[in-house]
Amino acid sequence: QVRLMESGGGSVPAGGSLRLSCTAPGYTYTLRCMAWFRQAPGKDREAVAFAGTDINSSYLADSVRGRFTISREKAENTILLQMNNLEAEDTAMYYCAAVGHRYCYLGAPAGLFDYWGQGTQVTVSS
Numbered sequence: 001q002v003r004l005m006e007s008g009g010g011s012v013p014a015g016g017s018l019r020l021s022c023t024a025p026g027y028t029y030t031l032r033c034m035a036w037f038r039q040a041p042g043k044d045r046e047a048v049a050f051a052g053t054d055i056n057s058s059y060l061a062d063s064v065r066g067r068f069t070i071s072r073e074k075a076e077n078t079i080l081l082q083m084n085n086l087e088a089e090d091t092a093m094y095y096c097a098a099v100g101h102r103y104c105y106l107g108a109p110a111g112l113f114d115y116w117g118q119g120t121q122v123t124v125s126s
Contacts (some may be wrong), residue, residue, distance in 0.1 A: 022096030033104035038092035052104040059106040067109030088126040
């Protein structure tokens with residue numbers, strides 16, 4: 001069983017920055033795809049960013065491209081989401097997700113992922 005631990009959420013004014021981190025402590029195998037999803041109140045869960053196991057398998061949703069970056073420390077099954085120039089529309093609960101044996105691709109659905117974190121809240125005030 002994989003347990004995902006998220007950290008780094010918080011409250012910032014519009015234009016501010018936050019960095020989210022997700023790790024899988026104690027899991028010794030490589031998680032082939034790790035990702036961030038978010039869900040705002042009353043809205044569907046949406047994909048934000050994906051990170052596979054090589055440098056060319058990172059993807060960002062159109063809504064965050066140019067403001068967010070995702071990076072991966074493969075050896076530690078850790079992903080970091082650097083969020084800059086935050087907007088009020090980024091306010092949501094952010095969830096880390098992972099899957100052991102499937103590859104990442106842009107637009108991968110939530111159903112692809114076997115493991116989920118508890119979520120970390122990001123609030124951006126306008």
